[in-house]
Amino acid sequence: MNLRLRPSLSEEQVLLIVAVIVGIYSGLAVVCFRIAIEWFHLRALGSTLVPSFPRVVVVPGGVGLVVALLVIRFFPAVRGSGVNQTKAALYIYDGFISFRTVVGKFITSALAIGSGQSLGPEDPALQIGAGIASALGRRLKLSRSRLRYVAPVGAAAGLAAAFNAPITAVLFVIEEVIGRWTAGVLGAVVLAAVSSVVTEQWFLGDQPLFRVPPYHLEHSSELLAYAILGVIGGGVSIVFVKLVATLRPRLRALPPWTWYLQPAIAGVLIGIVALWFPQVLGAGYDAMDQAMHDAFGWRMLVALCVLKLLATTASFVAGTPGGLFAPTLFMGAMLGAAVCAVERQVAPGMTGPIGSYALIGMGTLFAGILRAPMTSVFMIVEVSGNYSIILPVMISNTLAYVVSRQFQRHPLFDVLSRQDGTDLPSMEEEREAEVHTVEDAMRTVDGIMLNGAEPIERAIAAAEQASGEFFLVRLGGGAWGGISRAALLALHSSADGARPLTSAVAPFARPYLYPDQSIESALRALQERPLLPVVHRADPGRVVGLLTLDDVLRLYRVGNAVA
């Protein structure tokens, strides 16, 4: 391999190379992270799915104490999931995530999740990837703008390796962290995600995250059940987000010495619950697999959903490092399977496989809690490997998203960032911000358009009847020009008044403005001329309006007044 980088390599090309390297390192880190979690779980709780009484009571609480000590004393930046920390690196800290945070996140999350705290490894993996990328970007002395984006690139790599799902990772980072499809960054994000997944699969195999029976729609009326799942999922999402949003600041407001105890208390509570429901321990992927294979009745499924919601709330609000992705999927799987189990009793012949409901439930809660609708849809398609599942996924996820938005104004990550005092941009608000077009701001052509074929004298007479300072001149043949009032009057004194106005006006360079163009592009064009014609796309000779800077400003003034 030729390692030489020619001096002519652009920043963008360097970013792509860095993305691949970051992807590989992130993949390796995530492989080790997953092994560390499992290694510690085996040491602490044993190999059985139902840990023994003393272990299950002592381990989560005891390790919670150690984790709290590590977080407060040594790694203060590793609290929480890691998504907002990555966003903060992008928007506040110029792409900076310390390597100490990477190490701290790795150790504390592995301890917490391995000991049974009800959190998942995906968000920490995201932050670990972002941290590795940040460290490499700093070493390479990337420009400030590139360094900012290198953290999300690493985040995509970390998440892709954790989920074994590159499309999901790319979409999540674009949808939730970066917020826009920027071509330069998109390539790097995709490269990082792919290289990390390849690395991860190299070591751990290409088994999908979930192995489920094939999906099929038993009867079209099943879609109604999926719609009900969406509405219930939206409701559960609201409960979870409100619970976290309410309890987290209250626990943070307690005296600092209690912060050492909070993860331990959460661990003890989870341990007590696990005496009867060991499925709530840790990320819970084994229990999700069982739910997808019809291992539980509907009462058990509902109980697991509720208990996981409470356990995750306890772990998360206590400041334990760990992610929300896996618990969200767990709750969704249980809820989806519960809906299926109930439906089977109501309409036995019209219910599809329970695994499909569990999968779609995962996407539903993902859409409702994390409010990343695109990611939630494609995640389920990617992890199930079944495109035909997309219809119920879209129905259920959309309803959950709509219900969640209706009753919970801000998404969870926005709430958390505001609680932490970092006002990070809300991707949801940016996605839904109104985009103005030229059509919204343009005015009619009356009073400021002159006919170029007329003599200059008659044009001056027409201009005197109008109030504007700049006039649009139709030059014929689909061409347009413009002339200010002062220039027109100057023509009167210097030129023959019988000459046609076209002889004194130069045509505008194309393209003209079109009604559907964004205001942003119109403003760029208005830098050159004070007034521009807005023409019909199919017939450039037909002027449908005019746009000036004043028109644009008036549009935003009206918008603000309405707001």
Add this chain to the structure above:
Amino acid sequence: MEFPSFDRRTIVGLSIGALIPAFALTHTVVARYRVSRHRLAEEWSARGERDLSDAPEAAVVDFQTALSFSPDRNDDRLRLAEALMQAHHPAEARAQLLTLWAEQPGNGRINLALARLAAEDGDVGHAVRYYHAAVDGSWDSGAQAARREARIESAKLLLAHGQLVRAQSELIGIISDLPSDSGTITSVAALLVSAGADSRARALLDRALALDPGNRDAARLAGQIAFRSGDYHGAREYFRVAEVSDAESKEMLAISEDVIALDPFARGLVHTDRVSRARECLEIAAERLHRCQLPATAPPGAPLRYPDQAARLEAARKLSVRQLTRDAEALDDVMTLAFDIEKIQDAECGPLDARDRALLILAQRGVR
């Protein structure tokens, strides 16, 4: 900690170079991790095998734990499904099997397990489809026996649902592949009998008896087939080999012996024997008529119910041996009378005994 400052080219080179030890380290970690997981999966799987026979619920947990360490061990997933079936969790078993099926739709073992679940549910269509997939599918070992078993189960299911023709075609499909095992052949023959394919069944049973002449089940079954087909000599021989003890076979044997002993038209008989048999038939008929004329419920002095037959019987009894020997028509008339009497359908006559039944069988064969 401050790192020395390098240019980009060096940093990228170092980063790529450092991948080698990073890969080596990760490889070492993963190798140990895999060994550890494999060992744990093996342990839990072995525990599941031990529990499977007497504690299927425990076996379910064991196999689930084994799968948590090695989700791609399809054998464990299949064993889990089998444990779930034994522990009466058919829905969960089906879900596990369908997951496996999605990955290995041509696996005979998975298809056979799915067929059994569908059969338990009475879902004949799906069950037969899975049975056929099991027959056509791949098997790690014992493929021939497993395929035969699948066909036999499929045939049994079809028989239970009255689909005799489809069951026959399933069974005919395995005739050529049957092993030289008298018991197996007999059981297939029994199914063929249930499916209404007596002649094929009898051929199979002869094969079974050739392999094991002491196979009483095969002999009994063959005797019944021979009896139904009117081969009373054959039936008698089979039943004698079978040393039958069940009432139905015993009755068949008795009837067969009577048919053989009473038939006056049997080939190779001398005239005196023919007459003797005809007269014996007439006496059996006379006993029957007597029961019909004077049933137990009849009041004393009640009129005869069948006076015409009584008169004819008296006339026939008066015929001498000589007359019957010389006059073939008279012999025929005697037998016709005996048959007519036996054919009386009257509940008052009481049940038919073996000799009556033998006479009726002879009547059905018709007078020569």
